[in-house]
Amino acid sequence: xADETQTPTTVIRNDPWYDxxxxxxxxxxxxxxxxxxxxxxxxxxxxxxGGMPYLDYLPFKELSQLxxxxxxDKGDQAWQYGSAQGDPHLREDVLQxxxxxxxxxIQADDVVITNGSQNGLDLITRIMCDxxxxxxxxxxxxxxxxxxxxxxxVDVVNVELDKDGLVPESxxxxxxxxxxxxxxxxxxYTVPNFHNPAGVTMSVERRPRVLEIARKYHVLVVxxxxxxxxxxxxxxxxxxxxxxxxxxxxxxxFSKIIAPGMRIAWMVAPAGIRHxxxxxxxxxxxxxxxxxxxxxxxxxxxxxxxKQINDYRGMYKERCETMDAALRTYLPYCSWHxxxxxxxxxxxxxxxxxxxxxxxxxxxxxVAYVAGTGFYMDGQGSDHMRLSFCYPTPxxxxxxxxxxxxxxxxxxxxxxxxxxxxxxxxxxxxxx
Amino acid sequence: xADETQTPTTVIRNDPWYDxxxxxxxxxxxxxxxxxxxxxxxxxxxxxxGGMPYLDYLPFKELSQLxxxxxxDKGDQAWQYGSAQGDPHLREDVLQxxxxxxxxxIQADDVVITNGSQNGLDLITRIMCDxxxxxxxxxxxxxxxxxxxxxxxVDVVNVELDKDGLVPESxxxxxxxxxxxxxxxxxxYTVPNFHNPAGVTMSVERRPRVLEIARKYHVLVVxxxxxxxxxxxxxxxxxxxxxxxxxxxxxxxFSKIIAPGMRIAWMVAPAGIRHxxxxxxxxxxxxxxxxxxxxxxxxxxxxxxxKQINDYRGMYKERCETMDAALRTYLPYCSWHxxxxxxxxxxxxxxxxxxxxxxxxxxxxxVAYVAGTGFYMDGQGSDHMRLSFCYPTPxxxxxxxxxxxxxxxxxxxxxxxxxxxxxxxxxxxxxx
Numbered sequence: 080x081a082d083e084t085q086t087p088t089t090v091i092r093n094d095p096w097y098d099x100x101x102x103x104x105x106x107x108x109x110x111x112x113x114x115x116x117x118x119x120x121x122x123x124x125x126x127x128x129g130g131m132p133y134l135d136y137l138p139f140k141e142l143s144q145l146x147x148x149x150x151x152d153k154g155d156q157a158w159q160y161g162s163a164q165g166d167p168h169l170r171e172d173v174l175q176x177x178x179x180x181x182x183x184x185i186q187a188d189d190v191v192i193t194n195g196s197q198n199g200l201d202l203i204t205r206i207m208c209d210x211x212x213x214x215x216x217x218x219x220x221x222x223x224x225x226x227x228x229x230x231x232x233v234d235v236v237n238v239e240l241d242k243d244g245l246v247p248e249s250x251x252x253x254x255x256x257x258x259x260x261x262x263x264x265x266x267x268y269t270v271p272n273f274h275n276p277a278g279v280t281m282s283v284e285r286r287p288r289v290l291e292i293a294r295k296y297h298v299l300v301v302x303x304x305x306x307x308x309x310x311x312x313x314x315x316x317x318x319x320x321x322x323x324x325x326x327x328x329x330x331x332x333f334s335k336i337i338a339p340g341m342r343i344a345w346m347v348a349p350a351g352i353r354h355x356x357x358x359x360x361x362x363x364x365x366x367x368x369x370x371x372x373x374x375x376x377x378x379x380x381x382x383x384x385x386k387q388i389n390d391y392r393g394m395y396k397e398r399c400e401t402m403d404a405a406l407r408t409y410l411p412y413c414s415w416h417x418x419x420x421x422x423x424x425x426x427x428x429x430x431x432x433x434x435x436x437x438x439x440x441x442x443x444x445x446v447a448y449v450a451g452t453g454f455y456m457d458g459q460g461s462d463h464m465r466l467s468f469c470y471p472t473p474x475x476x477x478x479x480x481x482x483x484x485x486x487x488x489x490x491x492x493x494x495x496x497x498x499x500x501x502x503x504x505x506x507x508x509x510x511x
Numbered sequence: 512x513a514d515e516t517q518t519p520t521t522v523i524r525n526d527p528w529y530d531x532x533x534x535x536x537x538x539x540x541x542x543x544x545x546x547x548x549x550x551x552x553x554x555x556x557x558x559x560x561g562g563m564p565y566l567d568y569l570p571f572k573e574l575s576q577l578x579x580x581x582x583x584d585k586g587d588q589a590w591q592y593g594s595a596q597g598d599p600h601l602r603e604d605v606l607q608x609x610x611x612x613x614x615x616x617i618q619a620d621d622v623v624i625t626n627g628s629q630n631g632l633d634l635i636t637r638i639m640c641d642x643x644x645x646x647x648x649x650x651x652x653x654x655x656x657x658x659x660x661x662x663x664x665v666d667v668v669n670v671e672l673d674k675d676g677l678v679p680e681s682x683x684x685x686x687x688x689x690x691x692x693x694x695x696x697x698x699x700y701t702v703p704n705f706h707n708p709a710g711v712t713m714s715v716e717r718r719p720r721v722l723e724i725a726r727k728y729h730v731l732v733v734x735x736x737x738x739x740x741x742x743x744x745x746x747x748x749x750x751x752x753x754x755x756x757x758x759x760x761x762x763x764x765f766s767k768i769i770a771p772g773m774r775i776a777w778m779v780a781p782a783g784i785r786h787x788x789x790x791x792x793x794x795x796x797x798x799x800x801x802x803x804x805x806x807x808x809x810x811x812x813x814x815x816x817x818k819q820i821n822d823y824r825g826m827y828k829e830r831c832e833t834m835d836a837a838l839r840t841y842l843p844y845c846s847w848h849x850x851x852x853x854x855x856x857x858x859x860x861x862x863x864x865x866x867x868x869x870x871x872x873x874x875x876x877x878v879a880y881v882a883g884t885g886f887y888m889d890g891q892g893s894d895h896m897r898l899s900f901c902y903p904t905p906x907x908x909x910x911x912x913x914x915x916x917x918x919x920x921x922x923x924x925x926x927x928x929x930x931x932x933x934x935x936x937x938x939x940x941x942x943x
Contacts, residue, residue, distance in 0.1 A: 094783025095757065099697065104638040107790040133590055139586040147579035156572040158772035160563055194626055194774075197797040205662070206536040223797065230637075230794040231582065265531060299528065325527065340590035342800040344625075351526025358539040362662040363795065365629040365655065368774040371800050 100208070106229045113281050118442050127466040128447040130275065130322050130422050136390045142378055149377045150370070161369040163361035165192020165345070169372045172379045173331075173345050178309050180331070181321030182347070189347050192367045196305060196332040196344040200227045200268075200362065203301055203328055203346070205359075205505075206355045207265045208233045213257050215298075216268040217245050219274045219425070219454030219463070222304070224268055228456075234262065235456050237483065244281025247268055247288040254296045264330075266299040272316055273306040273421025274467035276454050280310050280419060283316060290323045298326075299352075305332045308388050310420035311396035325349055333375055336388050341371035387505035398468040401476045409484035422469035425451075427462060428487065431494045434464040437486060446482035465505070534642070538661045550874050557911035559898040560879040562707065562854050564767050568822045574810055582802070583808045593801040595793035601804045604811045605777050606765075612739050613753030614761070614779070621779050623788050624799045628737060628764040628776040632659045632700075634795065635733055635760055635778070638787040639697045640665045647685050648700040649677050651857070651886030651895070653707045653735070656700055660888075663716070667696065667888050669901020674848050676713025677701055686728045698731040698760075704748055705853025706861040708886050708897035712851060715748060722755045730758075731784075737764045737776075740820050742852035743828035757781055765807055767854070768820050773803035809868040827854065829899040833908045841916035844923075854901035857883075859894060860919065863926045866896040869918060879912035 111325075120122065126402065150157050164170070170187035177185070193199040200223070208214065210232035216224065218237035228235050236257055239249035250267060257264050269282035269289075281289070293300045302319045310316075320329035332344035348356055402424055403417050414427045428434055435450040449467075451460030468476055550556060582589050596602070602619035609617070625631040632655070640646065642664035648656065650669035660667050668689055671681035682699060689696050703713035703722075713721070725732045734751045742748075752761035764776035780788055792798075809814065834856055835849050846859045860866055867882040881899075883892030899909055 084700065094781075095729075096781065096783050099639060099731065100787065101637065101639055101641045101644070103641075104787050104791070107638070107787060107794060109790060110791075134587065134590050137586075137590065139590075140583055143579040143582040143586075147575040150575040150578065151572055154569075154575075155566065156772075158566050158569065158571075158770035160766075160771045191901075194796045194800075198795065201795050205533065206539070207531060207533055209533045209535075212533070223794075226794045230791065297527075299531065333604075334592075338590035340588075340801040342796065342798070349526075349528065350527050355532065355536050355539060358541060359536070359662065361541075361629075362539060362655075362658045363630065363633050364626045364774065366774070368626075368803050369772040370799055370806065371802060374802065477569045 084437075103230055106232055107226075108229075112171060118447065124442065124445045124447050125475050126447045127468070127476070127483070128449050128469065129470055131470045132339065132391075133394060133470050134338050136387055136394065137338060138382060142382065144413055145377050145381055146374050147372055153292060153373065157370045157373050159369060161366045161372070163366050164357050165190065165367055166369060166372040166376070169343075169347070169376050172376055174309075174472060177318070177329075177331070177347070180304070180315050181317040183321070184324060184383070185347060189353065191346045191348070191353060192372060193344050193346060193360065194364050194367050195334060195339070195342040196303060196330045197223055197227070198360075198364065199330045199344055199346045200224050200301075200303070202356050202359045203266070203352075204228060204231045204233065205347075205363075206352070207299070209263075211262075212505050213262045213264045214266055214268055215250060215253050215257075215264060217270065217274065217277070217459060219451065221270055221303070222269070222453050225456055233265075236463050237455075237457070238267070240274070240277055240279060242279055243285060244271060244274070244279050245285065245289060247285055247292055249299050250289060251292045251296075254292070254298055264296075264298050266301045267293065268301045268303065269319075270303045270306075271319060272304055273309060273418055275306070275421070276423050276449070276451075277425045278416055278418035278421060278423050280316060286317065286319055287322060289415065290319060290326065292324050292402045300327045301330070302327050303330045305335045306421040307331070307394055308336050309395055309422075311392055312419070313389065313392060314419070315377060320347060328352060337375065337384070338390065341368070341374055343367065343371050343375050392420070394499075395420075395469060398471070398473055398476060399424070401473040402466060402468040402480065405477050405480035409480050410487060422467055424466045424468065426464050426466055428464060429491060430462070432487065432490050433461045435461050437490055441483060441486045442492070444482045444486045446479045448483065448488070535662055535664050538664055539658075540661075543650050550879065556874065556877045556879050557903060557907050557914060558879045559900070559903065559908070559911045559915070560881050561902055562899050563902045564771065564823075565826060565902050566770050568819055568826065569770060570814060574814065577809050577813055578806050581805055585805060585891055589656065589802045589805050591801060591805070593798045595798050596789050597622065597799055598801060598804040598808070601775075602777070603806050604808055608740075609750070609761075609763070609902060612736070612747050613749040615753070616756060617779060621785065623778045623780070623785060623792060624804060625776050625778055625792065626796050626799050627766060627771070627774040628735060628762045629655055629659070630655050630792075630796065631762045631776055631778045632735070634788050634791045635698070635784075636663045637795075638784070638791050639731070641695075643694075645689050645694045645696045646698055646700055647682060647689075647696060647730075649702065649706065649709070651708050651883065651892060652700070653702055654885050656735070657888055665697075669887075669889070670699070672709055672711060673704070674711055675717060676703060676706065676711050677717065677721060679717055682721060683724045683728075684722070686730055696728075696730050698733045699725065700733045700735065701751075702735045702738075703751060704736055705741060705850055707738070707853070708855050708881070708883075709857045710848055710850035710853060712748060718749065718751055719754060722751060722758065723802060726755070727760050732759045733762070734759055735762045735811075737767045738853040739763070740768050741824055741825055741827060741854075744851070745821065745824060746851070752779060760784060768823065769807065769810060769816070773800070773805035773806055775799065775803050775807050824852070827852075827901060829902070830905055830908060831856070833905040834898060834900040834912065837909050841912050845919075854895070854899055856898045856900065858896050858898055860896060860901065861923060862894070864922050865893045865918065866891050869922055872922070873915060873918045876914045876918045878911045878918070880915065
């Protein structure tokens with residue numbers, strides 16, 4: 080999933096309906112990433128902010144011709160209403176994709192197609208969470224998930240993340256302490272592979288342990304896996320869902336491995352939950368777009384999508400290497416964990432610097448990033464920033480990091496001269 | 512909007528998550544229309560049940576070629592993430608459509624694109640309604656809206672409908688009596704043109720009166736208008752939104768006037784509400800599919816869509832005439848109001864008959880309809896059924912009504928012989 084949509088951040092004054100909104104509407108606000116969009120997309124700014132995939136490896140021309148043919152041959156289906164669960168053909172298609180991460184025990188009937196994984200997160204939260212219920216989530220956390228949880232008035236409780244991903248002990252402690260407080264813990268939300276924004280991957284050793292805890296306390300695990308096939312060496316990790324069919328709701332998406340413009344993702348869930356997801360999907364959007372679903376199937380059925388994903392991997396690997404090298408050259412006083420896949424580097428900046436306060440100066444220097452504060456709900460994160468290497472070219476990445484270094488160098492000089500400004504809070508990470 | 516999606520209606524037994532769901536999930540259930548889908552789509556059954564548009568008038572071949580060209584020329588946009596408010600080009604496009612119903616004072620910035628109007632109804636309910644809040648709605652009512660209201664635990668309070676549409680006095684009385692009960696009335700939901708299922712249209716005289724009441728009591732009006740351009744004589748009616756910019760949220764859709772397979776609809780709302788709708792859209796689906804939006808724009812920009820809508824009108828008019836004539840021939844003991852546009856006839860059946868109880872026998876006789884009970888939340892409606900003339904050909908309509916008459920004739924004979932079974936409740940209509 081990503082965070083590239085443009086949302087106006089204007090505050091509306093003198094709204095005559097001010098007193099009429101639902102309580103949940105109070106919790107909705109534009110994320111820091113959206114607020115940044117207008118400036119970050121100016122052509123003279125190098126944006127290391129967005130999470131847009133780079134799509135030039137797609138066979139646009141050939142694919143477009145096949146889509147045209149599909150629309151003529153199967154127009155009566157493509158232009159018409161479809162099933163709330165999603166097109167059976169596409170539900171069959173995704174089985175082969177999930178097999179790559181070890182999910183082999185399922186059928187098309189187990190799958191629900193959603194309007195992007197954002198819609199999937201909305202649906203699972205909608206059916207599981209009353210206001211005040213608790214969702215446990217890695218901190219930092221995917222900003223779009225935080226937006227959904229906020230909009231359903233969920234209490235998000237942080238679970239620790241280190242270089243090997245989610246810390247199982249922290250997960251167990253969070254369950255115990257929340258239950259002591261009388262809270263209902265509805266699920267753990269985790270992005271196990273190439274985490275957004277942290278870049279880390281849950282180690283294979285930890286996975287059974289996380290599931291064991293989930294079973295012990297009867298807590299559902301929501302496994303969000305948009306990046307799993309984008310390991311730079313072609314490596315994959317066994318999905319949590321491949322180890323436990325009863326306690327995991329699995330989400331994946333075509334947005335990062337093919338393209339996001341169709342807004343097509345999918346979920347796999349235990350039968351009772353799946354049944355409610357389909358009802359909720361119907362109430363939410365009636366059905367996912369047939370045209371989009373059949374476009375994806377047309378692509379999967381006619382092209383070597385495994386090779387294309389491999390090309391994507393190679394491209395993202397090169398960009399990650401470029402960013403890692405540039406950081407070592409220009410920002411040696413920062414620290415980061417070099418990711419093994421995905422889109423992001425989570426950069427720890429020197430003590431005394433504040434990524435949120437510094438952002439306007441970075442924009443002035445024509446480079447954009449996302450301040451770490453956007454990935455927490457509790458005000459943490461000013462000691463980090465997220466840098467994306469997915470969309471900019473290697474040249475742009477190099478130039479962007481160079482610009483960033485001029486800003487950070489100047490900040491550090493100011494601090495040396497005048498002493499640190501606002502002290503940053505303690506981060507949750509162990510220095511990775 | 513429509514109700515053609517397939518939702519499994521299986522009850523899940525021994526669900527280990529049974530105790531974990533949100534309260535709102537308890538209220539979600541498959542509508543009677545969805546439950547019917549599997550049988551109604553059997554090829555030997557004439558379905559007068561669904562609300563699928565008949566799409567053969569679209570220039571599939573030429574349009575598909577232009578879409579292929581658009582996907583190549585603008586692939587970097589069509590395949591990529593987009594704006595949560597919707598594509599600016601499409602938001603500009605819809606202005607000319609709304610002009611046809613008198614909405615002239617708006618700009619592209621006032622428009623929000625949604626993933627079908629179902630998504631729009633979800634968003635407005637999400638931002639306005641806490642559990643227990645009241646929505647006033649015509650009874651009978653569009654089944655998809657009822658599904659949304661249920662899923663947000665809203666109390667739906669019926670407002671009377673007669674042959675001239677919503678009864679203003681009933682609207683005012685409902686506000687007064689609900690406020691006396693201490694209830695928060697969040698909005699009036701109305702389908703003013705060619706109502707689903709009732710087929711009636713709010714008279715032009717009543718429109719200012721409804722708005723006057725809304726202003727007097729500061730109650731928002733949600734105007735849902737998917738059928739407004741499908742008046743059989745090409746007639747249109749001034750949108751409520753054209754008379755009041757501050758108190759109306761307007762929804763319309765391409766699903767009925769072009770095709771539903773892209774799932775693209777739009778909303779217009781006062782600034783404060785619009786701002787929250789965009790945030791909610793982002794939390795719900797991130798952004799509507801660019802590919803779908805640009806497909807609609809490609810169509811609008813390159814084809815004579817006014818002529819195509821006119822062709823649709825002529826086709827639906829013929830089908831409505833056929834159904835009306837068939838009903839007069841085969842079911843003279845029923846009563847109905849002949850609609851002036853749209854997709855549906857709302858048929859009152861003779862006293863003693865129960866449309867819900869009769870349905871299995873109708874399916875056995877190879878004709879499907881929707882029992883009136885699906886359009887109420889309070890158990891009413893067994894004295895009516897909804898017959899759709901949109902999708903079946905005139906020949907199928909004739910045959911469907913004939914089959915229906917054999918079922919109803921037999922029912923009546925049984926009643927004559929053995930006396931009426933279960934007594935039906937009093938309907939809300941005045942016999943139209």
